[in-house]
Amino acid sequence: MKLAAGMLCASLLAGCGGGGGGDNSAVIDANYQLNGTVVDGYLVGAKVCLDLNTNWVCDAGEPFATTGTGGRYKLDISPLRYWETYDKLVIAEVGPEVKDEATGKTLREQGQSGYVLAARGSVKPVLTPITTLQIAKQMSEGASYGEQIYVDAVTALLKDSGMSSSKADYFDSSESFTVTERALAQRTGRVLAAALSVTQARLKSEVATVYGASSEGLGARAAELLTQALSATRASNAAETEADQLTRINQQVLSTALNSDTEKLLRKPINTLNAETALATVGNGFYDPSLVGSTPRSLLTLAAQGDGGAVAASSFQYRSSAWARDATYQSQGAAGYHLIYSYRNLKDPNTMESAVVNSLTPVWFKDGLVLKEKFSDAMGSPVRQVQILMRDAQDLPFAAVPALSTATGNFGTGHKVYQIRRKALVDEYAFDSVASFFTSLAAFKASPRTCYAGVCWSITKSASEFDIAFEGTMKFTTTSSNGSLDLGEAKFVETTLGNVRLFVMTSIPVGVQNRSAFWSAKDGRYPVFADFDNKLWVGHYAPSGTIWTSDWLLSRTELNAALTAMSLTPVAP
Incomplete structure (x- = not known):
């Protein structure tokens, strides 16, 4: 140039x-x-x-x-x-x-x-x-x-x-x-x-x-x-x-x-895969290495069944020097729920292009429609726009992917890393896990103080409507045994969609986000809570137009190369 x-x-x-x-x-x-x-x-x-x-x-x-x-x-x-x-x-x-x-x-x-x-x-x-x-x-x-x-x-x-x-x-x-x-x-x-x-x-x-x-x-x-x-x-x-x-x-x-290695990876040119290639890539399976460093070690796999088919998610845990499927993962929340807040712009679902993969999770639609993820640049509803971003990782250290910071060695010839980018075309609420601290939203709201994931919170003002004029407030503190530290005040609103009452965060102090990924809103989506199946579910709220990108994802080849370097048995689900 x-x-x-x-x-x-x-x-x-x-x-x-x-x-x-x-x-x-x-x-x-x-x-x-x-x-x-x-x-x-x-x-x-x-x-x-x-x-x-x-x-x-x-x-x-x-x-x-x-x-x-x-x-x-x-x-x-x-x-x-x-x-x-x-x-x-x-x-x-x-x-x-x-x-x-x-x-x-x-x-x-x-x-x-x-x-x-x-x-x-x-x-x-x-x-x-x-x-x-x-x-x-x-x-x-x-x-x-x-x-x-x-x-x-x-x-x-x-x-x-x-x-x-x-x-x-x-x-x-x-x-x-x-x-x-x-x-x-x-x-x-x-x-x-x-x-x-x-x-x-x-x-x-x-x-x-x-x-x-x-x-x-x-x-x-x-x-x-x-x-x-x-x-x-x-x-x-x-x-x-x-x-x-x-x-x-x-x-x-x-x-x-x-991280200098991650910065080098970020500077690599982005290749946005076309619809056909995106479907084939997802169909071969993705692996989320961000869970490799957890205890117990685990992996999340995402695979597509093909054009028009469903996306399946499976969890694997490392036990006794081997990887085994976690059969309880789906019931723990991978099936999840999506609720759509606005229906005004939905169009005929039969007009969608062929490069479509059904969403991982069911969707509650006013008109009984099903949300699908479409790998294309078209913006027609009811789909969530999805794109697969690919970067060349050849010769970069494994540590360029933050989740692999403990792995030594470099990516090999032709190795690629991926990210999934999504855009919410309508206001949507995605619930993908069950809260461990309470079984209902009522109990969550009634508790004088709750501690989880390194921080504590208490509701200091109730909310009544999805409007800033009716915002509630929550006070956050640390869990230090030497006395709590004030982390600031967050805001939330409440609303009802169908027969579901939603508790949606609208602001979270920076000190809280830095201490707990559970409360993070760094990708533009905010934590949200609601009741399903007699459980308290947690997820994220994405306003219409919100764009967010996944963490780094690997194919089986790249993943197994990194696992071998970390003295872990390769995984072959």
């Missing part, structure tokens, strides 16, 4: 290798020029380029300019024309000496070391921290530019976090903002920019083997980690100050575990 960039440079009329500032007065045909701004506030001295190879770095040979007053830049992209940049990336390298006109200080003087901003190409690209998160979300999911579902996902996340999701220049007086909207957008920009700086600095220092010598992909990864942090933490109250908001988000960023 750099060769292509160099060939382009040779034919440019101006602006390649020298770079024009925001006040560049050279006469350039408007069709061959991008005129935009870099915002937070207006950033002066930032390097802007057309990132031809999409590596989030302004490489030699790529057209670039430097921002001037008002964060403005004029970027000569000839022989390309502006409408040929719509599927390309425009980035701004914002270094510590760049000046922020809103404060009159450089980033260094503001205690920031720098970050990368991005936007899609257009006649006037506006680069802000908000557009950066949207672009990074697309790239981290292996999506092509313009896929609105990823923009929508970031938009929903920012709104849910009490932030602005505007893609406009929020310092431009001609943009139609109310006073309140403009203030919120500017605050959002300040907080996200500062958090991007913290995140990028952490990556460079703690994963120096990946990002120390080269900054390729650094800006995208920083934005991705920040997006994950926003998904994992919410304000405890609406009156949170800007300083407290930034502190809370930075704490979440800094609490995220980083």
Whole structure:
């Protein structure tokens, strides 16, 4: 790609290798020029380029300019024309000496070391921290530019976090903002920019083997980690100050575990399998290695029976130097339940494409329809969109998959690792296990204090409806024998679907999520509780449009290679 960039440079009329500032007065045909701004506030001295190879770095040979007053830049992209940049990336390298006109200080003087901003190409690209998160979300999911579902996902996340999701220049007086909207957008920009700086600095220092010598992909990864942090933490109250908001988000960023081998795996290109290949891959079986390190050691297998068939799940446990099927697994909750909250957009199930695998679990539908998982890009309901993501793991250490951190050795020739990405097309509740602490929701709510998975909680205010005006509150503490530590307050709502009463978490303190995966909402789904079959079930609530990705999954070949390295007998179910 750099060769292509160099060939382009040779034919440019101006602006390649020298770079024009925001006040560049050279006469350039408007069709061959991008005129935009870099915002937070207006950033002066930032390097802007057309990132031809999409590596989030302004490489030699790529057209670039430097921002001037008002964060403005004029970027000569000839022989390309502006409408040929719509599927390309425009980035701004914002270094510590760049000046922020809103404060009159450089980033260094503001205690920031720098970050990368991005936007899609257009006649006037506006680069802000908000557009950066949207672009990074697309790239981290292996999506092509313009896929609105990823923009929508970031938009929903920012709104849910009490932030602005505007893609406009929020310092431009001609943009139609109310006073309140403009203030919120500017605050959002300040907080996200500062958090991007913290995140990028952490990556460079703690994963120096990946990002120390080269900054390729650094800006995208920083934005991705920040997006994950926003998904994992919410304000405890609406009156949170800007300083407290930034502190809370930075704490979440800094609490995220980083591993250089995993970062190398994440930088591998994503191959999204087509429907036919996805079905064949699932049909051969997946193995979830995240359970290998548990006590007792266990494995979860997922296998499809074929086109239109059901997905089956089985559990295996390691006993007496051998793997044996856990016959009780299905009754423990793998069969589970799905409840669908909204039926308005459901369509004729007979119109679905052939590449369909029935959901692992039954679904309760108002009209008696069955939810299916469809391996395709089509968005017709009633299906949950599913995609299989594949990365090449050859020569990477087994430890690149976090669950295999105790295994020594490397993946072999042709070894692949997989993830399953899902999108909720309607609001859905997935219940996949039975709670061990109570047998009913009534008992759960009535208990003065409950402890499980390293934390304790107690309901401090009841809820009555699925509406923030009727939210209840829960206080979380630790289980320390030396006295409990206050972990903050969570919020929840209650609602009824059919004859089922649901208890849904809407916010969880970061300290709780860091201590207990049971209470995690890091993938955008929130814990939920309900009664089925005289048991208290636990699961997750996914609002419509929520996108989440599984942990790393292995095929039998990769799994058995890792098990052998861990001195465990290979599994052959």
